[in-house]
Amino acid sequence: MRPVSYYEEHCDSKDIRPWVALVILLAIFGFTLAYASNPDAFASPKAMLAKLPSLPSVSLPRIAFLPQSTQKKRANFANRVVIGALAGAVPIPFPELTTDAYWVDPESVGEPYGHKVRGLLTFRGNPTRTYYGEGPVPQKPQIAWRYPRKRMCAMSADRGVSYEWCGTGWTGQPAVFEREGRTWVVFGAYDKGVHFVDADTGKDIMPAFKTGDIIKGSVTIDPDGFPIVYSGSRDGYFRAIAFDGKKPRELWRLSAHAVSPTLWNNDWDGSGLVLDDHLFIGGENSQFHVAKLNRGYDDQGRVTVKPELVFHTPGWDQELLTAIGDQEVSIENSVAVHGNKVFFANSGGLAQAWDLAGLRTGAIPKRAFRFWTGDDTDASVVVDKSGHLYVASEWERRNARAKKIGQIMKLDPNAVGKVSPIKWSLPDQKGAKSGMWATPAIYQDLIVAATHSGRIMGIGKDKADMRWTMELGEKTWQSPVVVDGVLIQGDCSGKLRGYDIKDTRAAPKKVWEIQLPGCIESTPAVWNGRIYVGTRDGYFYALSDLGL
Numbered sequence: 001m002r003p004v005s006y007y008e009e010h011c012d013s014k015d016i017r018p019w020v021a022l023v024i025l026l027a028i029f030g031f032t033l034a035y036a037s038n039p040d041a042f043a044s045p046k047a048m049l050a051k052l053p054s055l056p057s058v059s060l061p062r063i064a065f066l067p068q069s070t071q072k073k074r075a076n077f078a079n080r081v082v083i084g085a086l087a088g089a090v091p092i093p094f095p096e097l098t099t100d101a102y103w104v105d106p107e108s109v110g111e112p113y114g115h116k117v118r119g120l121l122t123f124r125g126n127p128t129r130t131y132y133g134e135g136p137v138p139q140k141p142q143i144a145w146r147y148p149r150k151r152m153c154a155m156s157a158d159r160g161v162s163y164e165w166c167g168t169g170w171t172g173q174p175a176v177f178e179r180e181g182r183t184w185v186v187f188g189a190y191d192k193g194v195h196f197v198d199a200d201t202g203k204d205i206m207p208a209f210k211t212g213d214i215i216k217g218s219v220t221i222d223p224d225g226f227p228i229v230y231s232g233s234r235d236g237y238f239r240a241i242a243f244d245g246k247k248p249r250e251l252w253r254l255s256a257h258a259v260s261p262t263l264w265n266n267d268w269d270g271s272g273l274v275l276d277d278h279l280f281i282g283g284e285n286s287q288f289h290v291a292k293l294n295r296g297y298d299d300q301g302r303v304t305v306k307p308e309l310v311f312h313t314p315g316w317d318q319e320l321l322t323a324i325g326d327q328e329v330s331i332e333n334s335v336a337v338h339g340n341k342v343f344f345a346n347s348g349g350l351a352q353a354w355d356l357a358g359l360r361t362g363a364i365p366k367r368a369f370r371f372w373t374g375d376d377t378d379a380s381v382v383v384d385k386s387g388h389l390y391v392a393s394e395w396e397r398r399n400a401r402a403k404k405i406g407q408i409m410k411l412d413p414n415a416v417g418k419v420s421p422i423k424w425s426l427p428d429q430k431g432a433k434s435g436m437w438a439t440p441a442i443y444q445d446l447i448v449a450a451t452h453s454g455r456i457m458g459i460g461k462d463k464a465d466m467r468w469t470m471e472l473g474e475k476t477w478q479s480p481v482v483v484d485g486v487l488i489q490g491d492c493s494g495k496l497r498g499y500d501i502k503d504t505r506a507a508p509k510k511v512w513e514i515q516l517p518g519c520i521e522s523t524p525a526v527w528n529g530r531i532y533v534g535t536r537d538g539y540f541y542a543l544s545d546l547g548l
Contacts (some may be wrong), residue, residue: 103275103356104128104337109385110442114223119177119184120525123218123271123439124479127337128383130442133176133526135484137498141514141531141543145202151538152191156214156234165190165214168534170437170477171269171334172522173218175229176532185525185532186243187540188215188231195540196243199530202542209248211235218271218334218523226295226303230279232268238281240293242303251305256285259312264330264347269378271334276360279307282331282344287312290359311365313354315346323372324348324397333439338383341368341413345377349402351391353413369413371421374401379479380439384461388412388423390447395428395435403427407435408449408457410464424464428455439479439523443487446504450476454491458501458508468507470499479523486511490520494535496543516541 104127112118112134113126125131153166167190174187176199183199192215193208212235222228227244228251237253256266262285272281279291290311296304316329329348336343337356342365345351353369371391379392389411395402409425428434428451438450446467447459454472459465474491481488485502494516499508518537525532534540 102339116225122220123173123334129336129380132481133483137486138545144542144544147202147540152189154192166538167536168522170521171218174525174532175221176525176527190214207247209241217269220272230272234267236266238268244303252307259287263327269332280335284330286315286329320348320350332378333380336381336383343381347376349373349375349377374405390440392436437477441480441482443482448480477521483526492519
């Protein structure tokens with residue numbers, strides 16, 4: 001079991017009656033003692049306050065990513081205790097508080113990535129990969145603008161064969177955020193550039209930052225307000241790029257060859273997470289990395305970083321290599337963090353957790369969970385409030401393990417001993433190539449999963465009851481997006497559709513459809529009445545109702 005902090009145990013408890021009773025008893029007892037020793041002190045409120053002893057300082061535990069709702073709970077709890085101490089005229093003893101609290105509060109599932117920067121800042125929105133944007137969702141979306149003037153294309157080699165790549169692909173979700181009175185859209189593309197676009201006009205805010213090869217993954221905007229975008233590229237580097245001037249500038253780059261040992265290649269498809277000045281990122285070098293960023297500003301007010309690589313580890317082990325019979329074990333998904341654990345999987349199908357407790361004070365992370373799905377797992381691991389994992393795998397190796405386990409599963413990473421971590425699993429094994437590249441979405445009691453073959457499934461979150469299925473007929477690598485009860489799903493024919501799924505037990509009702517040129521592999525971003533998405537035709541689009 002994971003450790004329980006004092007805050008978690010007491011501040012969020014649904015039954016705080018013992019604490020309330022204790023405060024009341026202490027208040028009565030303190031008042032009685034104070035009155036017995038000096039009844040004259042209660043002649044006036046001023047005299048009473050003058051006799052109050054000094055109160056102890058209260059320091060609540062530190063949590064790197066704490067949702068606003070939980071911040072209010074903590075403040076209310078502290079206020080109740082202090083008021084109780086005042087009423088009793090005696091100090092309340094505080095139990096020792098944890099000094100290394102959660103990196104990510106479990107209560108933040110489904111909420112934005114902090115509150116310092118308003119926006120959709122990373123792939124799937126937050127550290128648990130469960131936030132999909134802010135509505136309203138357009139009711140009859142039309143193309144508001146197309147970017148840029150000329151198609152975004154470049155030549156790049158895949159397994160030794162070079163060909164032209166255009167537009168944006170898997171995962172390719174743009175970041176959309178508010179900065180200095182303007183809405184920014186930032187994304188990486190197949191023209192080798194990171195683009196900075198005005199959401200209202202579709203014009204460049206500043207020139208694109210060019211890397212040495214195409215960009216397939218989703219960028220991350222610094223959640224603490226530093227003007228930094230974090231992005232990988234197929235050129236072998238993961239970068240921190242500043243956007244605090246007239247043009248972007250590289251602050252730092254991490255080479256895929258900076259660590260050893262490595263396997264597979266030097267691409268970076270994952271979207272990094274920044275928590276408490278630490279960057280967490282997996283690479284196609286098959287390693288997981290943690291860097292202390294040491295962010296700041298120089299004398300001219302320009303943002304700076306001085307990163308130190310504080311931890312890295314292979315995402316594979318010999319047991320995995322023996323089981324799969326090859327060395328394709330790259331980490332292509334975006335790591336997720338929940339509580340004090342980081343979760344990811346690799347192309348060998350190894351889903352895993354690493355314990356981050358103590359990392360701030362120099363402790364070395366230890367692997368806390370290991371589960372082999374049997375096949376390539378490029379979709380990101382999704383974590384719910386209870387800490388359960390939703391893992392989607394591909395059907396390519398077609399081995400006995402993948403056939404038995406299935407391609408979409410719910411796992412309990414805290415299962416110990418002979419208890420199976422599999423809460424439920426379902427297959428998707430039609431055709432020579434099937435399974436899932438898309439990351440599942442959580443909506444209330446529903447899991448929405450999209451398959452390579454174009455089948456969309458609505459699965460009961462707890463019991464794996466198949467609520468509904470839809471056959472789109474085309475490849476669906478785009479991860480499902482659900483905002484305000486509307487499921488937004490694109491396919492490789494270029495159709496983007498909206499479905500009403502507010503009733504999670506009823507079949508989805510299609511409420512709109514728009515045809516875009518080019519395959520939709522990238523995951524759309526929904527923000528304030530607009531949908532932003534790129535396609536393989538070479539362009540990026542903003543969609544909205546007419547007049548918006």
